[in-house]
Amino acid sequence: MRRPGIFFWTVAVFAAGASLFYMKHRVQSLEAELGKVDRKLAAEQETLHVLRAEWAYLTRPGRLVKLNKKHLGLVTPKPEQLSGFDAVPPRKAHEDATPAGLANREGAR
Amino acid sequence: MNAHTPVSGAGAIYIPADGPDRYCGADMGAATPRMAEGPVKQAIELGRNRLLVAGALFILGFSAIGVRLVDVSLMSQGAEPRLPNTSAAASTRMERADIVDRNGAVLATSLTTASLFADPRDVLDADGAATLLAEVMPGLNAAEVALKLRLKDRRFIWIRRNLTPRQQVEINRLGIPGLYFQRTERRVYPHGRMTAHFLGYTDVDNKGLAGVEAFFDNDLRGRRRPLQLSIDLGVQHILREELAAAVKRHRAIGASGMVMDVSTGEIVAMASLPDYDPNQPMNVRKEARFNRNTLGVFEMGSTFKIFTTAMALEFGAARLDDLYDTRRPLKVASFTIRDYHPAGRDLSVSEIFVESSNIGSARLAMDVGVKAHKYFLREIGMFDRAPIELPESARPLVPQNWREINTMTIAFGHGIAVTPLQLVAGVSAIANGGLLRAPTLIRQDAGVVNPGKRVVSAKTSAQMRGLLRRVVTESTGRKAKAPGFRVGGKTGTAEKLKSGRYQHGKLLSSFVAVFPMDNPRYVVHVAVDEPKSADGNRKHVTGGWVAAPVAGSIIRRTGLKLGVQPVLIEDDRNKKGFAPLQKVRAQGGAEIAASQESKGAAE
Structure with missing residues (x-):
């Protein structure tokens, strides 16, 4: 009766010890990895912060105006280029303006 | 072996029967099981009770420790934060929050820079160090720095704040003992003059001295989200x-x-x-x-x-x-x-x-x-x-x-x-x-x-x-x-x-x-x-x-x-170079008509 008990507990103690050792080891290595990732994250965030500042510097309205003049030549829209919804003519009753309807019409033509 | 006859009842005590002199209490009388009586019984009672109480206390204490052990080791949300997390949180946080315009464009931000300080006790050759530093950082007064580096009773003197990364590398390369870098922040205004008057500015210690920077000085130190102003950068420009x-x-x-x-x-x-x-x-x-x-x-x-x-x-x-x-x-x-x-x-x-x-x-x-x-x-x-x-x-x-x-x-x-x-x-x-x-x-x-x-x-x-x-x-x-x-x-x-x-x-x-x-x-x-x-x-x-x-x-x-x-109202329409809306639409209509005509001709 006694022997199996002692045997069982001895095995249990060794198993617990071994698993504890293994666990601790794993936790340590994971924690080191976490620390590494956290540091990387912090570095990335700092880079992001710097890039945001640089973006703000590069998108200065004055610089954009200059770049536009050089490459695009866009101008401020004139008021007459804009119109409200009330200027759009009402849709005719029989017209089907859905994409399917328009496709049908194209096909029919 | 009637010695093993169990004796029932609280307070009963068992006395073995064989060998009159070998057992404690053998001198007390006949070698038959009997109840202990009088002061002896009381003393034994007391001992037993004390043992029980002490045992209970120990069990209580050990189970408390056990419970706590499980709590600390398995349920890991202890009050003490984990180290790697705290270091990450501390390093990403800027001392002073950003200021942005109404569309989120950055108006003021803080950038990390390195600042150079010295511990004069560790500096071996003050004049030599000052000369070398002046070579790396133009505008640095070598004589003045040499004077500061000789102040052996001080343990901290600023040499130059907010170095450029290139300067930092060059100073590192000089390898002068007693010089150290400190991580500092510098306030940067990407839009410069354009936003100067309402934003204000800060001093070298990042304390707001004018404008919004001064008005919201404490707030900017405390907050993590940027402060959003009503300014529209495009209109401002x-x-x-x-x-x-x-x-x-x-x-x-x-x-x-x-x-x-x-x-x-x-x-x-x-x-x-x-x-x-x-x-x-x-x-x-x-x-x-x-x-x-x-x-x-x-x-x-x-x-x-x-x-x-x-x-x-x-x-x-x-x-x-x-x-x-x-x-x-x-x-x-x-x-x-x-x-x-x-x-x-x-x-x-x-x-x-x-x-x-x-x-x-x-x-x-x-x-x-x-x-x-x-x-x-x-x-x-x-x-x-x-x-x-x-x-x-x-x-x-x-x-x-x-x-x-x-x-x-x-x-x-x-x-x-x-x-x-x-x-x-x-x-x-x-x-x-x-x-x-x-x-x-x-x-x-x-x-x-x-x-x-x-x-x-x-x-x-x-x-x-x-x-x-x-x-x-x-x-x-x-x-x-x-x-x-x-x-x-x-x-x-x-x-x-x-x-x-x-x-x-x-x-x-x-x-x-x-x-x-x-x-x-x-x-x-x-x-x-x-x-x-x-x-x-x-x-x-x-x-x-x-x-x-x-x-x-x-x-x-x-x-x-x-x-x-x-x-577009009447008095604006008469201006030169302006085509009234109706006219534009009419032209559009004519164009459509024309294109249909050409299509008809092609068929």
Whole structure:
């Protein structure tokens, strides 16, 4: 009766010890990895912060105006280029303006 | 073996029977099981009880420890934070929050830099170190640094703050013992001069010294999310550009401008010239740091007639078509009030405003009375410092002893000096239906309606809108026209006061514009300080010639950006180079017809 008990507990103690050792080891290595990732994250965030500042510097309205003049030549829209919804003519009753309807019409033509 | 006979009952004690001398208690009598009695029994009872209590206590203690052990090791949300997490949180957090504009563009941010300090005790060769450092960092005084490095009783001296990364590498390469880097933050303003006056700046220790940086100093240190201002960077750029062009054109000593949302009180743009680079705030002239919009108090001139006329209409002292005698200059005591463009006839209240008659305005104010005049100007905020999120907000100069003559001159904007910000807040109240709202530099949530304080009735406001519009369509403000944006406004030309005397030819020429006039959304104010004529005509230095075109240009360029729907009305349509909407549509129709025709021909 006694022997199996002692045997069982001895095995249990060794198993617990071994698993504890293994666990601790794993936790340590994971924690080191976490620390590494956290540091990387912090570095990335700092880079992001710097890039945001640089973006703000590069998108200065004055610089954009200059770049536009050089490459695009866009101008401020004139008021007459804009119109409200009330200027759009009402849709005719029989017209089907859905994409399917328009496709049908194209096909029919 | 009857010795093993169990004895039942509490307090019973078993005494083995065999061997009379071998057992404790054998001398007590017969070798048969029996109950212990008397003091012995009591003593044994006591021992047992003590044992029980002690055992229970131990079990309790050990199970508490066990429970706690499980709690700490398995349920790992202990109060103590894990180390790697804390280090990450600490390193990403900046000392000072960013400031962004209403669309989220960065206006001010903090960048990490390295600063160089020394521990003089560890420095071996002070002179050699100083010479080497001076080579790497131009502008460093080698002799001074050598002197500092010899202070062996100190353990910390700054050598240079905010190094460039290249300098840091080079200093590292020098390998001088006793030099160390400290991670510091530096405030950076990517837009430089453009945003200088309202943002302000910070000192080397990142403490806000002016502008929003100073007003929200504690808040910026504490918060993690950026502080969002009401400023629109695009509008701000256009405003500053137009002001700078006006200063150049008129060889002026300065200028100021503002754009304010009349329904929320938000300042969308604010610029003052001359300005400075907040990235290098320490060697800047005093005039450049001066925010004319909030610190400058000026006699505004005719723009004040907006308040005089609104007040007369509001208090029922006059109606729009009542006539006033404006034929001759008005003499009061030693003063003579004249008109810039004498009409030579009686003018109605509308005409007094539209033609900007000083005489008529003075008479109008007298009809309202001194007491009501003071009351009205107090109500509309002309007596108090404008409430704004800037430490720089000046108190207006209001006459101590307010007599009739004060009312008469203040009617056309002389004898009281206010900041442009006060004027803009007051004018937006007159234009927006009569509600005065405190100007603010902080972006307001779209859903929240600022109730404001009623200063004039909706009816008076509507009448004033009509008058302001007429100034631009038919009188002094013609140059502020912006097709589609229904601009209204009032010109102001005031001689500048210096040590108690008006200086002839030194003017503050201003224009306050409101648009669109049918449902005002924005007030634009432009003031140019001491303009000179740009075309040789000495008369062309008034608000109408100098400031109105600037306001018009700002509105033309920013109207769409500010979300104002342009409406082309009759008087704008006659302008050159404009095709009416119907015509455009007609052309479009013709084109379609033409393309169909060609298609038909192809088939």
